[in-house]
Amino acid sequence: MNKHETLDVIIIGGSYAGLSAAMALGRSLRNVLIIDSGLACNRQTPYSHNFITQDGATPGELSSRAKSQVLKYPTVKFLNGLAVSGMKTKSGFTITTQTAEVFHARKLVFATGIKDIMPDIKGFAECWGISVVHCPYCHGYELRNQKTGIMANGERAFHLAGLVNNLTDNLTILTSGKAGFDATQMATLDRNKIEIVETEIDEIAHQNGQIQNVLFKDGRQSDFRALYAALPFKQHSDIPLSMGCELTEPGYIKVNDLQETTIGGVYACGDNSAMMRSVATAVYTGNLTGAVINRELTAEQF
Template identity: 30%
Template sequence: MLHDCAIIGGGPAGLNAALVLGRSRRNVVLFDNNRARNAVTQEAHGFMTRDGIPPAELRAIAHRELTRYPSVQFRQVTVTEVAKASENFRIRTENGDLYEARTVLLASGLKETLPDIPDIHTFYGKSLFNCPYCDGWERKDEPLVVIAENEHAFDLAKTTYQWSRSLLLCTNGHAVLTAEQKEKLASKNIRVNETRIRSLKGHEGKLQSVVFEGGEEEARTGGFVSPHWTQAAPFGEHLGCRFNEHGGIESDDFGRTNVENVFSAGDASVIIPAQLVVAAGEGSRAGIGINSLLTTVDF
């Protein structure tokens, strides 16, 4: 069967694109390997009518809604290859199955690498997070730590300051702040510690303190971390898509990339995770872009 679109990735961008295309009477196959980046997240925020919902529940609701549209098919499997085959695209899965589609939407998102700190994964998603807009309200007015080893350190601390005035910025042994940035942070009473972190202390994922190599210990109840982001799948590179300076797939307002009939939406396009509602909106626009392209071709 020739599908109108193959969607790689079952996050909010891919799901919303599938919804738009299903309602447009397009034959869609959506591939999802069920390895969501936000699997550790207990609540999703900033999505109107769904504020505080567990991400897994949000996905389950989306799946139920999509069953109303029989032209949308789900495949819970990992895609291993996406290649141009004549006028269409060939999609191969890990179990050897082949699919063919007229267009492809890359919505596989990102993978994250956390700073190399012992036991940081124990706290991530419970008291340490990556997005103040998503989890800042729940941490408001607490003594927080901001952990960032990269150029985002200053901006993350500046943003987190909106939710808490008791901030400790840790660069984990990396010199990433300018003298001007340090001066500005000091003017806001945001303390900076550039010493390497030896360990994080706490109980059942709830942070209690940060311990540095020299033995100094700072009491903190939670905070925010700046991970290193990379593409979760290599298909954009394999297909010849252009990337921006941050490593995201370049696309226009309707998700069109420089490669004919290849679209991109969600975090893979920006290389910095957005709120679920933003990714879903990008998926909607990409769905409209794909349907508009196919309508023009077929009319």
């Protein structure tokens, strides 16, 4: 690839959303460069679910198969690297990598995902994506009928409890502090026999990411086998914010119905801009992004 040429599109992030956008663009003969650091947020998850035709495949299998299919289109190239800065120019955008490589494109896509902020609990990170999970749609069926805890409080915990209650009759909410439920919520939880534990968690004892016990700071322990955790997060890449892309109140990149950010010519797709965090959503928003960009390029050229 000639680094001095202006590409049609640079896609930062080469997981499901980025690859999906690249396929749509490659099939329209657009010159595309995907830059990916290889740090997908679900890299520790053993299996991917709730994506029709691919239910039960590993995340690595899915991304490897997708990458091989996308790169069959000759106008799509893939660079293993880390994009560290971006700049808007008169003709489009410039992206610089950690190794000081500079690339130019008319349009820019962020498919960079989000980064979960892990709590300071021993064993938590090792279990994340395996037996400590975020989504009952992605993981709930496999964890059904297990002794299950929800690590959250207030509205988020109440919402998760309603979903997970259908998957197990042994459910406890672990608030790690004073419970923040109103009287109506407390009555609902009590009616569904959902216990609330306010004691802080000290450690998650596990074997290869599978929970054996949850240890509390008062010395008690409980043999949970699954935990749902509502974690705070931040954008995996700082570039969108540094270029002026606005974020929503929860911290997602703000996009419209066509995946356009608040910066003209810049798009975002996948987990960085969607509350519904799933492979299926990432693939859909990536596909839409590719189609919208191709339409824009066509309007500019035709």
